[in-house]
Structures are given as structure tokens and as C-alpha cells.
Amino acid sequence: MIVAEAFERVVGVDTRARTHTFCVIDARTGAVVAGAIFPNTSPGYSRAPSWIRRQSPAMTVLAAVEGTNSYGAKVTAAFKVAGIEVTEARPAGRRRDRGGKSDVIDDELAARSVLGVERERIPAPRQSGEHEDLRILLAARRILDQQRTANRNALTRTVTDSRSRCRCTQTTAR
Structure with a gap:
């Protein structure tokens, strides 16, 4: 029906x-x-x-x-x-x-x-209470994952930039 x-x-x-x-x-x-x-x-x-x-x-x-x-x-x-x-x-x-x-x-x-x-x-x-709780937990996890990715990218960029600066310093010192 x-x-x-x-x-x-x-x-x-x-x-x-x-x-x-x-x-x-x-x-x-x-x-x-x-x-x-x-x-x-x-x-x-x-x-x-x-x-x-x-x-x-x-x-x-x-x-x-x-x-x-x-x-x-x-x-x-x-x-x-x-x-x-x-x-x-x-x-x-x-x-x-x-x-x-x-x-x-x-x-x-x-x-x-x-x-x-x-x-x-x-x-x-x-x-429902359980559904709402899960929704909040998943939203928090998404935010944490995004922040972790941003931190990893920033660290990688910093390491890469500092390596290239070190190489430049070494080549210009000779």
C-alpha cells in the first residue's frame, strides 16, 4: 500500500x-x-x-x-x-x-x-541519540584527519625547503 x-x-x-x-x-x-x-x-x-x-x-x-x-x-x-x-x-x-x-x-x-x-x-x-553521537564523532574525525594532512604537508614542505637552502649554501660557499 x-x-x-x-x-x-x-x-x-x-x-x-x-x-x-x-x-x-x-x-x-x-x-x-x-x-x-x-x-x-x-x-x-x-x-x-x-x-x-x-x-x-x-x-x-x-x-x-x-x-x-x-x-x-x-x-x-x-x-x-x-x-x-x-x-x-x-x-x-x-x-x-x-x-x-x-x-x-x-x-x-x-x-x-x-x-x-x-x-x-x-x-x-x-x-536518534546514537546516530547523532556517531555523526558528531565522524565530523570530529574528519577535522582531525584534515588537520593531520595539513600538518604533514607543512612539515614536508619545511624539510624540502630547508634541504634546498642547505644545498644552495653549500654550492655558493665553494
Whole structure:
């Protein structure tokens, strides 16, 4: 069973540092039901699930959130607490080649991107304590590897330069 058959409403969420843009669509018809923008703050996280429930009273709802482990981590957690099922939506940036960046378009694309997906195959949010810990550790390791490479290159350059200076000094002294 695909998402459009399993849920009555799909909410697309485009997450940003300051705001999250929401688009509620009817899963069966694809019609846009409502849209809203909430701040990326604690009051915004608590208002968003209530707003979604008002747009979808007594309906099954799936939230397709971009960035469930970054800017969307807290709103994803708020959805889970409110009993709204959440899936990871792919960022729209590369799906759209024309025009500029538009959060209003991106939230709708996030919602539509999951409609034809089998319910069993929708990606689970990547938000988890262990996942976040691993992400931080891998980022730290990348930084350490880059620094080690830079240090090795600087040392090699210093040794090479000092050897050539020594040779120049020896040849000019004779």
C-alpha cells in the first residue's frame, strides 16, 4: 500500500535555521489544504502539531520532514510526542533546476515526494541519540584527519625547503 492510500493527509516540512515552512496536502487528491510558517523555537514546535491536527481532524497524518537530524530534529521530536508519524524527506534543492530557492515550494515538494512510496519503504527519521553521537564523532574525525594532512604537508614542505637552502649554501660557499 502506498502512502497516498495509507494516509489521508501528508504534511511537507521545509526546515531552516530560523523558520519551518509547512504544507498540508490531501494524500488522495494531491490538493494543497493549508500552509503555514512557524519559528524554529520551542513555542513553534508546540504550535505546529496543534495546527496540523486542526487542518486534519480525526485523519491519519504523515509528516515528511527535511533534515530530521539537523534543523528539523526538534520539530520531529514534537511530532512524535503528538503521535504524528514522521518520515525523512529528501531535500528539494537538487530536484528543482529552475528558479530560486523557495521554502513554500520545497515544503510542498517534500509532501509530494512520499505520496507514491510504499508505506513499508518510507525512510525513518535519522534522529536518534546514537546516530547523532556517531555523526558528531565522524565530523570530529574528519577535522582531525584534515588537520593531520595539513600538518604533514607543512612539515614536508619545511624539510624540502630547508634541504634546498642547505644545498644552495653549500654550492655558493665553494
